[in-house]
Amino acid sequence: MAFELQRPHVAVACLLVMHYLAGVLSIPDPRKREALIQQEASMQTGGQVVLSDAEQRLDSLLFKMKQREVLGAEFPPALHFFKARDLIRTSPIFSLLQKMPKGGALHVHDFSMTDPEWLVKNATYRPHCYMCFTDKHSIRFIFSPQWPEPLPRCSDWNLLENLRAKTINTTELDDSILRNLTIFTDQDPETAYPSQDVVWDVFEQSFYALWGLVTYAPVFRDYYYQGLTEFYMDNVMYLELRALLPEIYELDGSTHDAAWTLKTYQDVTRQFTDDHPDFYGARIIFTIHRGVNISRMNGVVETAMKLQKDFPDIMAGFDLVGREDLGRPLWYFREALSLPTDRGVTLPFFFHAGETDLEGTEVDQNLLDALLFNTSRIGHGFALPRHPVAKEISRNRGVAVEVCPISNQVMMLVKDLRNHPAAALMSENHPVVISSDDPGMFGASGLSYDFYEAFVGFGGLRSHLGSLKQLAINSIRYSSLTPNQQEKALDLWQRKWDKFVSENSF
The missing domain is CATH 3.20.20.140 (Metal-dependent hydrolases)
Structure with missing residues (x-):
């Protein structure tokens, strides 16, 4: 009980000490604070760039846009x-x-x-374009006037012109080709690519997939x-x-x-x-x-x-x-x-x-x-x-x-x-x-x-x-x-x- 009675006196003593220190130390000069802020701002990329009146107006618009973006639900x-x-x-x-x-x-x-959508819509619709499917769930291409020699670890070649003629939904086929030429995914990317090894492997497979298309001279x-x-x-x-x-x-x-x-x-x-x-x-x-x-x-x-x-x-x-x-x-x-x-x-x-x-x-x-x-x-x-x-x-x-x-x-x-x-x-x-x-x-x-x-x-x-x-x-x-x-x-x-x-x- 005695301890509880003394607590208000301790609080008063602390306030008196803080008041005394504020008088001794004082609050830092706001002008110095502003000078430090300006010094840091001037050191950043573009910090020394002098903006014209028109540029300053555009900068003000940009700042308002960015404020809204930063405060948005998702950044x-x-x-x-x-x-x-x-x-x-x-x-x-x-x-x-x-x-x-x-x-x-x-x-x-x-x-x-x-x-890569350009490759799908343009290159793969050209004559003499063949495609095969690899055992790593990827694809390969080649342009040839006759049936190409088989590739190791790849299916038989398919002439895309014939494959599309037999396919009911060519959009679906084109989308499946596109998925092999990019690592962009609509799935959750953290699930699709759980490690650097996985994302790099898919990345490199995508390059192998498009290689036969882009190395064809035309x-x-x-x-x-x-x-x-x-x-x-x-x-x-x-x-x-x-x-x-x-x-x-x-x-x-x-x-x-x-x-x-x-x-x-x-x-x-x-x-x-x-x-x-x-x-x-x-x-x-x-x-x-x-x-x-x-x-x-x-x-x-x-x-x-x-x-x-x-x-x-x-x-x-x-x-x-x-x-x-x-x-x-x-x-x-x-x-x-x-x-x-x-x-x-x-x-x-x-x-x-x-x-x-x-x-x-x-x-x-x-x-x-x-x-x-x-x-x-x-x-x-x-x-x-x-x-x-x-x-x-x-x-x-x-x-x-x-x-x-x-x-x-x-x-x-x-x-x-x-x-x-x-x-x-x-x-x-x-x-x-x-x-x-x-x-x-x-x-x-x-x-x-x-x-x-x-x-x-x-x-x-x-x-x-x-x-x-x-x-x-x-x-x-x-x-x-x-x-x-x-x-x-x-x-x-x-x-x-x-x-x-x-x-x-x-």
């Missing part, structure tokens, strides 16, 4: 993209981003750049033109494409080499820019799968050096592709990758590095090795914030990180895009560009979906129109274009940007 960046896509499509921010001139897409892969040309069209319609004016430069085959079975393939990319690009004068162009980064042996890598680097010399306008450089966690690290190929320097030959590198969550492994050192080999950019760089030395070198050298938000989420490196490491990179204006990696595989055509995830998910309410403007400028400044070409591209982009702002700042 798309917190959801798996396959669940969020329909929500994103209804977003006024997304609609605005579709209209926005986004500059260049600097990290896109050759046979996943185009909506389809190859049209597929690339269609891919450029999709990016152009999404207000992307420049593209750097990572391409395997595989053998391309004709109907009679004859094949073309890597030089022919690269020249075809060059010819189709020129045709597209002739047809669309406000599209600046495209360049190719020659790639090889990181699972090859040393002898094969030596030969490929030799080929890359020759192609760089013979096709300087279209050839941007060289890279390794494939799942980083299971592939050989860059250091394994150090002798082959040193050939250009040893011979005094210029072959720019654009290495995938840090597309992993395996800390401390040999693969996790790819970031440092990429920088040791003077990579021009870092593909993905998901692990970069865990490597302070690599991060500092990247910043000091101006080696931009090609961030692909949707790819990193779908391939199970991050669940909630608000937690993506690039959010921290952008908060300190680290060199960053946004790209879409494999948009055809993910049901994310073009670049606007990835811009949405970066703008709304990474930045929250802090990112603004200046952030978007800086990201678009970055995509040209950190491209493989020469300084003179960059200035021309920026002039073209600026005209598009001014038109976009004037039409939407009301």
Whole structure:
């Protein structure tokens, strides 16, 4: 009882002490607080961009849109993209981003750049198209004037023209083909893809499935033109494409080499820019799968050096592709990758590095090795914030990180895009560009979906129109274009940007 009676006196004593301390310490100066807030805001991507009056009006509209989005019942960046896509499509921010001139897409892969529905509706309806079913529940294609030779571990070939003639519901058949050419699913994605191993296996099977379609010469040309069209319609004016430069085959079975393939990319690009004068162009980064042996890598680097010399306008450089966690690290190929320097030959590198969550492994050192080999950019760089030395070198050298938000989420490196490491990179204006990696595989055509995830998910309410403007400028400044070409591209982009702002700042 005595204890209970003393408690009010203790409370009064505490209040007196707090009152005394408030007088001694005082509340921090609100002007200093505001200065710190402004200092942080100025450090983020686009924090130093000065907006015109029209841009400020558009920025105010964007901020109101984002406030509504953040307070909504479901926040798309917190959801798996396959669940969020329909929500994103209804977003006024997304609609605005579709209209926005986004500059260049600097990290896109050759046979996943185009909506696979185009392949189903176009390529598979062409004459002489055969399909078989594999024992891994996938499909394969080939174009042939006569019945093709059987493939190992595949059913008998079916001429699609005959198969469709016997099928009552061709839409159902087309939908089943489409499901094999993409990893997008209407099912619960966490159930469909319970691990990285599963999603990567399905991802690779999808590439095998479409291979026989896109490596057929007539389809190859049209597929690339269609891919450029999709990016152009999404207000992307420049593209750097990572391409395997595989053998391309004709109907009679004859094949073309890597030089022919690269020249075809060059010819189709020129045709597209002739047809669309406000599209600046495209360049190719020659790639090889990181699972090859040393002898094969030596030969490929030799080929890359020759192609760089013979096709300087279209050839941007060289890279390794494939799942980083299971592939050989860059250091394994150090002798082959040193050939250009040893011979005094210029072959720019654009290495995938840090597309992993395996800390401390040999693969996790790819970031440092990429920088040791003077990579021009870092593909993905998901692990970069865990490597302070690599991060500092990247910043000091101006080696931009090609961030692909949707790819990193779908391939199970991050669940909630608000937690993506690039959010921290952008908060300190680290060199960053946004790209879409494999948009055809993910049901994310073009670049606007990835811009949405970066703008709304990474930045929250802090990112603004200046952030978007800086990201678009970055995509040209950190491209493989020469300084003179960059200035021309920026002039073209600026005209598009001014038109976009004037039409939407009301």
